[in-house]
Amino acid sequence: MLTNFKQKAKQLKSNLIVLYLSYSDPRVKWYAKLFVLCVVAYAFSPIDLIPDFIPILGYVDDLILVPLGIYLALKMIPREVIEGNRARAQELQSRPKNWFTAALFILIWVLAGVWISMYVYKNWVLR
Known part of the structure; x- marks a missing residue:
């Protein structure tokens, strides 16, 4: 279970890098760029919609909202942009x-x- 969680976390981090790289691509529509900007900023922001100290609900945004935002942002971006940036993201993560x-x-x-x-x-x- 722990290895599955680590794998999901690594995939989430990789997708955030893909979104960050896709933001500057001219083939991405303006509304997709705006949504990507909001998702990436929220994912890296220390401020949550629901504070983490609230039992159970505090982690809802981290476990549901961020992955849902990443999923929707990836759906808004053209497939060829995602594939190209996915290769760049893997290259960036593999550098020493x-x-x-x-x-x-x-x-x-x-x-x-x-x-x-x-x-x-x-x-x-x-x-």
């Missing part, structure tokens, strides 16, 4: 990750946090 760059960004954020903490401690706590 640049862990050095990720580590560099994390290091910069940690150093900034330490610097701000020291500044606040020296200027407000020690007074």
Whole structure:
């Protein structure tokens, strides 16, 4: 069951990348682009229609609305656009990750946090 869930999550992520790539294609109609923009923005947004802390209903949007939006958006886009962008999405997902760059960004954020903490401690706590 866990492997099936992981496979579905990977497919959902792949479809979001396909939608993102399809947005800039001139063969996609304006209303489909608008719907794709709304679906991708909602999928990546930290704000939900139904907050997650509400029991059971909180996850309805994540489990039903987002996949339904992706399904409908894929139906609005021409098949040849989807196939071309599906190949591009697989290529993007298979590229090696640049862990050095990720580590560099994390290091910069940690150093900034330490610097701000020291500044606040020296200027407000020690007074």
